[in-house]
Amino acid sequence: MKHVITAVVQNEPGVLAHVAGMFAARGYNIDSLVVGRTEHPDMSRMTIVVKGDTEILEQVRKQLQKVINVVRVRDYSELENVQRDLMLVRIHVSPEKRHEVLALVDMFRGHTVDVSRNSIMVELVGPEDRLEAFTELVRPYGIQELARTGIIAMKRGNQSAGKE
Amino acid sequence: MTDVTSAPPTSSHAGKTGAQILNDILIEQGVTHLFGYPGGAVLPFFDVLYSSEINFILSRHEQGAIHMADGYARSTGEVGCVLATSGPGATNIVTGLATAMMDSIPMVAITGQVKSHLIGNDAFQEADVTGITRPVCKHNYLCKDVNDLGRMVREAFYIASSGRPGPVLIDIPSDVTTAIPDGEPNLEFNLPGYKPRGGQGNDRQVKLACEAINAAERPVLYVGGGVILSGASEELQAVAHKGKLPVTTTLMALGAFDETDDLSLRMLGMHGTAFANFAVQEADVLVSVGARFDDRVTGDLSRFAPKAKIIHIDIDPASISKTVKVDIPLVGDAKAILTQMIEHIESPDRAPWLKQIADWKTEYPMAYATEGNIRxxxxxxxxxxxxxxxxxxxxxxxxxxxxxxxxxxxxxxxxxxxxxxxxxxxxxxxxxxxxxxxxxxxxxxxxxxxxxxxxxxxxxxxxxxxxxxxxxxxxxxxxxxxxxxxxxxxxxxxxxxxxxxxxxxxxxxxxxxxxxxxxxxxxxxxxxxxxxxxxxxxxxxxxxVEKEENVYPMVAAGKALHEIIMPELI
Known part of the structure; x- marks a missing residue:
């Protein structure tokens, strides 16, 4: 089972190595790990997707919390939250089939960010399952290159107007 | 444990070199003995040590120096302190850091590093010391700016000695030890994420644990090195005596409970006493205090203490339910929690259980052969x-x-x-x-x-x-x-x-x-x-001595604690 965990960390050299090393040393499997800036200039936020059962997740959370530069750990398994992943994918497509792919891009609220004679590059943002559904639909055309940022997540506000 | 507060000292560090600041803060932190070995990257600090009040002890190998610091720490409870140069000096202390880390020993290691501008250039005697030591330290630092040095050294002592103790390393490029800070350096801690769990346990959990112990027919206290680190031997003795609770200690906890005490089961585990291992296997409530269910203690984990409800007292939340599923977790300092427990522990009649243990002690004593060569x-x-x-x-x-x-x-x-x-x-x-x-x-x-x-x-x-x-x-x-x-x-x-x-x-x-x-x-x-x-x-x-003497009793790897091999005395 996949779990999304975030860790707010101090912007110190070696924090990423420490966290990544801890995961490797304890044999936890990382699906994705994203590091980026936050609203606070001295803090970064890591979003980590881990595979494992709830006991493993509990250990991951505790071991993360033990890293001195980790300020706050949050597990999203039981929280109402929004998850986003960004994908760039270059799809092989002949001019005559291009409209089919563009229709799919439109349906998935993606953007075409580059077009050449035999390929288009698409940018797609969304939760993981939407990205994967799109990938499967365009796979028959031929995927030349694909890159994803990995998931970032944020808890919904208490007064949240509702899910998407 | 060293009393460390985040209040800055009164003396000024303005105008001093990094090496002088390091010396000042080590003295402020109570360091009297520094074990180590010199080298090129630490020369500026050795020049300060020449006239320092700190006793420098020169070992013959850096591994020797760090184990000396470790022995110093274990025998006193103070932070051990070791100094090594860059490259091979630093890599030679890695085993000592891992030793201290695994046993939660408070230690501060200072290593020299090549000059800042050479880092990453494969310079002479350069090694990525923070990279190499990260998994075997509680925390480590590479100090690239003399303005941060004093704060980092103070934080290192605080981290090493608080919560679950451990080694902290500070890697200092030689140019940082010769540099002078801009004005008065800021020595305030910058540790927003470090909240060591000391102090008392949750009251409700303490009561719950004591109720379980009071209701037990066959309780056992299983005591680890945390009791020694926390200085909780007296409190342990008080709880054990009041509740008539048999006590077994791990290797790390030997001495935490007097072995001549009738309630002592001595050491458990792979080479523990038969009576300690039998007691754990028969226990209906097992109270772990500052121990971590190591594989040398538990034997086959799936058959460890099979009849027991498990209470786990530990300062490190990550130790709880790491290997064994715990029924009543209690996070906090062993001394504080045992103190909380004393008033709730009752003195029920435990004659049948204590009789059973006495019988095991008679039937399965610790013994060895005494003929032939010296044993x-x-x-x-x-x-x-x-x-x-x-x-x-x-x-x-x-x-x-x-x-x-x-x-x-x-x-x-x-x-x-x-x-x-x-x-x-x-x-x-x-x-x-x-x-x-x-x-x-x-x-x-x-x-x-x-x-x-x-x-x-x-x-x-x-x-x-x-x-x-x-x-x-x-x-x-x-x-x-x-x-x-x-x-x-x-x-x-x-x-x-x-x-x-x-x-x-x-x-x-x-x-x-x-x-x-x-x-x-x-x-x-x-x-x-x-x-x-x-x-x-x-x-x-x-x-x-006798060349082929074996250690008994023995629980072979993968066996349960009651499947113990006793010595055949010739």
């Missing part, structure tokens, strides 16, 4: 008697370590210095010397094997040089005995890579400048040991 166990038992079980004992790792654990007879905390978690051979010689520096008037004895002693015996020269009255007993069987035992028992007697012919250690010791006696006959042992104890100098007692 290593009898040397240790004799040492226990002759020193009134009160010496500080260090050990290496292997058979002799287990025999020391089994037969010395422990009665007070911080008496036993041994590498329990990492199992570092060669730990004993330098650890004993480090403990001697901290306890100059105490009898400190390293009980060692010929394998472990061979790894670090060069530090006997250090002991001689500093006129340390430290004693070293080498139980020499010309084998790497523990591995040989496993090959005998589980690999059909195929002795592979364990034949370890030894030199005359007493001649070596004399050449090193120590006093020494070699003993081969039983009738000479007692007098030789008396001489050793009476000696005022460094002394090596080289005892040639």
């Amino acid at each position: 290593p166990q009898e040397v240790i038992a004799m040492l226990g008697e002759k020193t009134d079980h009160d010496a500080i004992i260090a050990t290496g790792v292997g058979q002799h370590q287990m025999w020391a654990a089994q037969f010395y007879g422990w009665k007070r905390p911080r008496q036993m210095l041994t590498s329990g978690g990492l199992g570092t051979m060669g730990y004993g010689v330098p650890a004993a010397i480090g403990a001697q520096f901290a306890n100059p008037d105490k009898l400190v004895v390293d009980i060692d094997g010929d394998g472990s002693f061979s790894m670090t015996m060069v530090e006997v020269i250090t002991a001689v040089g500093y006129k340390m009255p430290t004693k070293f007993i080498v139980l020499d069987n010309d084998y790497l005995g523990m591995v040989r035992q496993w090959q005998e028992m589980f690999y059909g007697h195929r002795y592979s890579g364990v034949t370890h012919p030894c030199p005359d250690f007493s001649s070596i010791a004399k050449a090193f400048g120590a006093e020494s006696i070699q003993v081969t006959e039983r009738e000479d042992l007692s007098a030789a040991m008396d001489k050793m104890i009476a000696s005022e100098g460094t002394f090596v007692l080289h005892v040639c």
Whole structure:
């Protein structure tokens, strides 16, 4: 089972190595790990997707919390939250089939960010399952290159107007 | 434990070099002894040490220095402090850091680094020390700016000694030690994420735990090194006596509970007593205090304490439910929680359970053969008697370590210095010397094997040089005995890579400048040991013992604790 965990960390050299090393040393499997800036200039936020059962997740959370530069750990398994992943994918497509792919891009609220004679590059943002559904639909055309940022997540506000 | 607050000191660091600031903060943190080895990258600091009030102790190898700092820390509870140069100096302390990390020993290691602008260039004696040591330290720092140095050193001492203790390393490029900060450096801690869990446990959980203990018919206290780190021996004794609770200690907790106490089950686990292991397997409530359910303690985990409700008291939340599923977790300091428990613990009638334990003690005593060649166990038992079980004992790792654990007879905390978690051979010689520096008037004895002693015996020269009255007993069987035992028992007697012919250690010791006696006959042992104890100098007692003696009782790897092999006494 996949779990999304975030860790707010101090912007110190070696924090990423420490966290990544801890995961490797304890044999936890990382699906994705994203590091980026936050609203606070001295803090970064890591979003980590881990595979494992709830006991493993509990250990991951505790071991993360033990890293001195980790300020706050949050597990999203039981929280109402929004998850986003960004994908760039270059799809092989002949001019005559291009409209089919563009229709799919439109349906998935993606953007075409580059077009050449035999390929288009698409940018797609969304939760993981939407990205994967799109990938499967365009796979028959031929995927030349694909890159994803990995998931970032944020808890919904208490007064949240509702899910998407 | 060192009292560390985040309040800045009153003295000014403005205008001082990094090396002077380092020296000032070490003194502020109470460092009196610094074990280490010099080199190019730490020259500026050694120049400050020339006129410092800190005693610098030069080892013969950096590994020796860090184990000395470790022995110093374990025997006192203070933070041990070690200094090494860049590159090989730093890599030579890695084993010592891992040793301290596994046993939660407070330590601060300072390493020199090449000049900041050379980092990453494969400069002479450069190594990525923070990268190499990150997994074996509680925390580490690379200080690239002299303005941060004082704060980092102060944080290092605080982190090393608070919560679950551990080693902290600060890697300092040589140009940082010669640089001068801009004005008065900021020494305030910057640790927003570090919230060590000390203090009391949750009241409700404490009551819940005590109710379970009071209702139990066959309770056992399973006590680990956390009780020693927390200084909770008296509280442990009070709880055990009030509740009539039998106590078993791990290797790390030997001395936390007096073994002559009727409630003592002594050590449990792979080479623990049969009565401790049986008691754990039969227990209906098992209370773990500052222990971590290590595989050498539990045997087959799925069949460990199968009938017991498990209460786990630990300062480190990550230790709880790591290997064993815990019924009542209690996070906090062992001393504080045991204090909370005393008023809730009742004194029910436990006669049937205590009778059962007494019967096991009679039926399965700790024993060894006494004929033929000198038996290593009898040397240790004799040492226990002759020193009134009160010496500080260090050990290496292997058979002799287990025999020391089994037969010395422990009665007070911080008496036993041994590498329990990492199992570092060669730990004993330098650890004993480090403990001697901290306890100059105490009898400190390293009980060692010929394998472990061979790894670090060069530090006997250090002991001689500093006129340390430290004693070293080498139980020499010309084998790497523990591995040989496993090959005998589980690999059909195929002795592979364990034949370890030894030199005359007493001649070596004399050449090193120590006093020494070699003993081969039983009738000479007692007098030789008396001489050793009476000696005022460094002394090596080289005892040639039975070559193929095995450590018993034994729970083989993968077996449950009750599937114990007892010795067949010839």
